[in-house]
Amino acid sequence: MPIIVRPAAPEDAPVICDLLNAVDVVELGRPETDLATVESSLIHPEADLERNSWLAFEDGALVAYGLLWDDSGAERIDADHYVLPAHQEAGERLLGLLQTRAAGRAAENGAERAVVHLSLNTAPTMDTSRLTRRGWRTVRRYHVLTRPLSAAADPVPGPPTGLTLRDCTAEADRRRAHELLQESFAEHFDHQRRTYRQWLDDLGQGIDWSLVWIASLEGAGDVGAALSRDDRAAMAWIRSLGVRKEARGRGVAGHLLRHAFGVYAARGRDTIGLGVDTGNTTGALRLYTAHGMTLHFAVDTWELTLPAATPA
Template sequence: MIPEDSRFENDPEELVAEAPELPSGWAVGSPDPADRFDVARLTHLLRAHERHGRGWAGAGVDDVLVEVSEHGLRTRQNVVVRDADGEIRAWGSAHDRAAGRMLFVHVVERDLPERVAKACSDVLFEWAVGQAKVLGAARGLESQQIDTGAFADDERQHKWLADAGFERVRTWWQMSRPVVSDEADLVPEPARWEDRGVVFRRVRRAPEGGMPDAEDLRKVHEVLEGAFVDHFNHHEETFEEFVHRLREDPGHRWDHWWLAELVEDGGRTPVGTLVGAVSESSGGGPDGSYVEYLGVLEAARGRGVAKGLLRTIIADAAARGRDRVGLEVDADSSTGADGLYTSMGWVTKYVTESWHRDVPVG
């Protein structure tokens, strides 16, 4: 059942005209999140896509369920192409991320003949453009952005995106830093410590690991909105959208959220925040930590806030027995943030790209 507040069209046939280029018997439809074979097949396709694009696969069943489960259908919708035997050969997923921004996942089986693979790709793009128009109309927009990604070395994906009217707009370095047990002492205590008039602390939570303090969560949201307002492709996200989206993340943990507060005039002002997550290992090794967001308000930059937050998540990861901390860096940004990361031991593991298409809603 599609939630009433979903802005998407849930019937693929309303958006995709006949697809004569598909082989006879192939059909366009929706995945069934309750069907373990569908979920397993989507996981296989996604992992093969990652393996081809960067050399190794990291996605798992939980990542697929974020996209296709009924819980996620408040802000997401999916389409699949099935062969004559009902097996999924291509998958598209749209995410209503924020006003004016729709994320799009585009995955086509790697072993298909070129003509068939291209036909599947065209179906996914046609569906995505249709969803963009529906979503944009529901939000009262004149134009709706489709934001999709590609691995830097995936030439097949690049060609399809360019042919479908997408433009490569940004490059991202996916960085990682090793963590050793001794680094648990990088800060006095990851839960709370102070340095040069700045307090670094975890967001407050109810006793015995309950829900976090609503006021603290709003402080995190406000700092991020203020810190990223001038950043590339920033679209304002409501507090409710922000919390709902991050809670869907399989790696989400409330005890991986930190605030940095400036102590002055007898009070404390939030000036920075780090939202972290668990990066689970798929090979039986130690898990890692991941920096989902690191934001510092402009007025507080140059006071060591970003470095203090990074030292905090490194120390926290070491205390938990983790072996790495990952993050994403805008390779085209002029802020120089990459210099901080490399100085603290981060190195680039692989590179991704953002591709955009603006769809007139009409």
């Protein structure tokens, strides 16, 4: 049957969400994608859906979806790609469109090449031999970790001596949290610096700023921050947790983590999760596993380098 491809539009969010949850069921065993997450990606101010998104339909049903975005403004280009297992030809067609557009976007940025990253479950619905034949290779692995919560086992902890936390309900503290997280992650693999406005756009709707915390140490000032959110149906989520380099090893990250456990347990959540780079050199993976977090699933970053090229 013919494959029909067209750009996505904001009103496609429900059908895209259904596709992503069908992929989740195959890869994770249950649906974990929320409609609000899909909607946010489609209405992001930097989204150019006409040029950077693709929906593939077979017999009227959505079977594959691709989205490209460019946080670097240079050679680094990111892509999302989802395909149902029985529709690999449609998936590969979108992959080709993604690659062509990535090369064009890099050229628009004035770069000589496009370095494209694509994140996929380690047991994906996509036939990865189609990636390797095109020159893609895995360059990094991330773990999504989860931990059960209960009010009895996870009370909100008191802070260690000299350490205080405050939330970010005030605009000035939101800006400070942005600064702290940008600094904390500056040397991490694949970090793309974002302005405050861009960061807010990336977060989308649904942020409860009382669930974003800044950590301060006596004599050192603000040293770290944690950004969490309670708008996912599957679990509470810690999006970012970072500590400035000079304050690491002083228990700040551990306290922020335990504070999140306690707060979400008190809110009635039974599970909390986060993502971590397994190649992280700050000890983050060890910290999280030491606090009882276990592997939910793993994600590989696939990379392809292409010469920048303006479409004819």
